[in-house]
Amino acid sequence: MNIPKNLKYSKTHEWVLVEGDTARVGITEHAQHELTDIVYVEPPSIGSHLEAAKECAVVESVKAASDIYAPVSGEVVAVNEDLGSAPELVNEDPHGKGWLFKVRMSDPGELDDLLSPDDYSHLIGA
Amino acid sequence: MEVTEQLKRTPLYAAHVALGAKMVPFGGWEMPVVYGGILEEHAAVREKVGLFDVSHMGQVLAAGPNAERVLNHLFTNDVRKMALGQAQYTLMCNDRGGVIDDLIVYRMEPSLYLIVVNASHIESDFEWMNCRANAAVVLENESDKTAMLALQGPNAPQFLTVAADIPHFYIAPKQVFGIECRVARTGYTGEDGFEILCDAGDATTLWEELLKRGQTFGIRPCGLGARDTLRLEMCYPLNGNDMTEDTTPLEAGLGKFVSFDKGEFVGRETLLEQKEQGTHRKLVAFKMTEKSPPPRSHYPITTTGTEACATGTTASRDACATRRIGEITSGTQSPTLGVGIGMGYVEAKSAAPGSKIGIEIRGKTYAAIIEKKPLLKRNL
Numbered sequence: 001m002n003i004p005k006n007l008k009y010s011k012t013h014e015w016v017l018v019e020g021d022t023a024r025v026g027i028t029e030h031a032q033h034e035l036t037d038i039v040y041v042e043p044p045s046i047g048s049h050l051e052a053a054k055e056c057a058v059v060e061s062v063k064a065a066s067d068i069y070a071p072v073s074g075e076v077v078a079v080n081e082d083l084g085s086a087p088e089l090v091n092e093d094p095h096g097k098g099w100l101f102k103v104r105m106s107d108p109g110e111l112d113d114l115l116s117p118d119d120y121s122h123l124i125g126a
Numbered sequence: 127m128e129v130t131e132q133l134k135r136t137p138l139y140a141a142h143v144a145l146g147a148k149m150v151p152f153g154g155w156e157m158p159v160v161y162g163g164i165l166e167e168h169a170a171v172r173e174k175v176g177l178f179d180v181s182h183m184g185q186v187l188a189a190g191p192n193a194e195r196v197l198n199h200l201f202t203n204d205v206r207k208m209a210l211g212q213a214q215y216t217l218m219c220n221d222r223g224g225v226i227d228d229l230i231v232y233r234m235e236p237s238l239y240l241i242v243v244n245a246s247h248i249e250s251d252f253e254w255m256n257c258r259a260n261a262a263v264v265l266e267n268e269s270d271k272t273a274m275l276a277l278q279g280p281n282a283p284q285f286l287t288v289a290a291d292i293p294h295f296y297i298a299p300k301q302v303f304g305i306e307c308r309v310a311r312t313g314y315t316g317e318d319g320f321e322i323l324c325d326a327g328d329a330t331t332l333w334e335e336l337l338k339r340g341q342t343f344g345i346r347p348c349g350l351g352a353r354d355t356l357r358l359e360m361c362y363p364l365n366g367n368d369m370t371e372d373t374t375p376l377e378a379g380l381g382k383f384v385s386f387d388k389g390e391f392v393g394r395e396t397l398l399e400q401k402e403q404g405t406h407r408k409l410v411a412f413k414m415t416e417k418s419p420p421p422r423s424h425y426p427i428t429t430t431g432t433e434a435c436a437t438g439t440t441a442s443r444d445a446c447a448t449r450r451i452g453e454i455t456s457g458t459q460s461p462t463l464g465v466g467i468g469m470g471y472v473e474a475k476s477a478a479p480g481s482k483i484g485i486e487i488r489g490k491t492y493a494a495i496i497e498k499k500p501l502l503k504r505n506l
Contacts, residue, residue, distance in 0.1 A: 036148075036351075037165045039459040040419045042488075058488070060420050062164040062459055063351050084417075 001126040002029045004095050008111060009120035010071040012053075015095060016114060019102075023072050023111075026099040027059060027090060030124045035061045038090045043079035043101050050074060050103055052110050057100060059090065072110045074103040136181035137273050137329040145347055153246030153366075155182040158349040167352035168461040171315050174344030175279030177336055178353055180321065181329065184248030184269035186241040192261035193237050199260045200392060201231065202375055204385035208233040213295045213312050215383055217375045218251065219393030223400065224371035225378070227251050228363065230312060232297045240297070240308070242274075242321075244365050258392060273329030277336060278319035278356075281343040289320050303335040314353065316360035316504045355458050361411045361469060361499035367423060368409060368455045368469055376400045377471065378409045379499065407452065408477040411499045414466035414485065418492035421457035421468040421485050426450050428484040428491055429476070448484050448491055451476045460501065466494075467501050 007015040013031035017024040032038065040060040050056045050070035057068035079101045083089060090098035105111075115123065133156040142149065147158035158179065160167065170176045188197055197205045203216035212233055218226045227247045232240040243251045252267045259265070283290040289309040292298050297310035308323040324332055337345060354364070363369050369378050376384065376397055384397055414421065428448035457468030466485075476483070479498045484491040 036160055037163045042419055058419065060459075062355060062420070062461065063159065065419065065422065 003117045003121050005117050008114035012069045014071045016071045023103045029094050032091050032094045037062050038087045041083040041087045044076045046076050048076050072105050074105040077104050078102040137326040138179045160349040160351045161347045164351040165461050167348040168355050170346040171279045175281040176346050176348035178276040178348050180276045181273040182245035184243040185272045187266040188239045189264040192263045196259045196263040202384040204388040211296045223374040223393035223396030225369040228365050271326050273326045275322045278313045278315040278317050282319035285343040305332050315356040359502040377405045407471045408474050410477050410496045411469050411501050412494045412496050414494045416493045419487050420459040421466045423454050425454045426486040427452040427470050430482045430484050
């Protein structure tokens with residue numbers, strides 16, 4: 001299971017890439033594997049304010065709709081428009097082209113609450 | 127999951143786990159929902175051939191000189207229409223005409239019928255049949271000692287040549303790779319193929335032989351996920367979702383499986399009334415006409431609002447008044463059609479094919495249209 005070292009992780013299987021004062025968010029390799037074929041992504045609205053650990057987006061596989069939880073609080077500044085026509089990118093490249101949205105963090109201290117790659121690896125038993 | 131302990135397992139449980147299947151609870155059973163991906167398993171059945179474990183389904187034998195009379199009392203269809211070896215889709219209703227279960231009956235011998243029932247209903251169906259039989263008959267629950275595999279897809283007859291002479295909706299005893307089986311040309315996918323019954327003890331050998339020898343025909347093991355998308359494209363109802371004890375076969379659009387001219391049967395009174403007066407609601411099939419999340423069961427079905435609203439954007443349409451006319455009972459993203467599809471009950475006056483409707487998903491209404499069944503046309 002691919003667990004990139006440069007990312008931080010939530011217990012609910014989102015990853016965070018810190019880019020200055022913004023955080024890029026996606027779901028992990030493990031999560032996409034569990035969800036299987038993703039056919040629809042409903043991102044948060046640009047400009048909306050997210051609260052850490054609250055539902056903020058929906059990723060849908062053929063079988064079920066799954067909530068995505070904001071790993072950090074802040075304002076949504078971008079969403080991955082490519083997923084509108086190619087939601088399968090989340091399966092194919094979950095840590096890269098399958099990113100979901102970017103948040104301008106209102107409390108970067110929240111990053112300390114996230115899991116390290118080793119801790120996440122332990123969580124999923126990889 | 128705590129309930130896992132109490133779930134039943136088919137004889138193929140270990141084979142599924144060995145193949146890396148994701149196991150989920152279904153109807154009291156621990157079943158494979160997917161091995162690789164639902165989309166590729168779905169495509170294998172539409173284009174090549176797929177193998178399903180359907181051993182969770184139940185088998186009941188009805189035997190004796192009164193069997194015909196008893197089954198015609200318990201079921202809506204007329205078993206007298208069946209030739210030897212023929213299969214028949216039928217429904218078992220309660221006194222209010224509500225569907226207890228939908229089943230396939232096979233006439234194995236002049237006075238011996240094999241009845242295949244849904245997994246979660248095996249005990250209750252068997253009990254109901256015993257309680258409500260109107261004459262002496264031998265009923266035997268063979269479910270635990272019987273395994274059932276479904277081999278489905280256009281390549282199935284070329285692969286299982288030994289069964290290729292069985293006509294559609296017939297069953298025959300066959301030796302498959304040396305194993306004594308009963309092979310039926312039936313299924314739940316809309317594709318040509320077979321449902322193969324064998325002793326539970328032979329199931330693993332049969333499963334492994336089919337997967338091994340089927341490689342040249344493009345065979346894949348397929349889970350319940352693909353089984354659901356395949357059947358929904360064909361608008362085959364799933365009992366418990368699309369039918370319950372509170373909906374009737376006529377409301378579900380299954381009137382052709384109700385034989386009023388055979389005489390008395392359980393539920394006849396209500397059903398005849400509905401046939402004469404029409405039903406208040408109907409099970410319709412629909413397809414999304416704009417990009418939307420996949421429709422899913424229990425989402426509301428609504429009117430589209432005013433015409434002016436219907437031509438606006440999704441956001442502006444949400445401000446328009448829509449009226450709830452029903453609810454989705456099954457929905458998914460159709461792998462073959464590439465759009466959201468589903469079925470649901472709507473009020474009868476809004477049920478005509480071609481009617482524009484709305485599907486409410488997380489507070490937003492998306493445009494859809496009622497279509498004729500099946501949603502996917504196959505040459506079967």
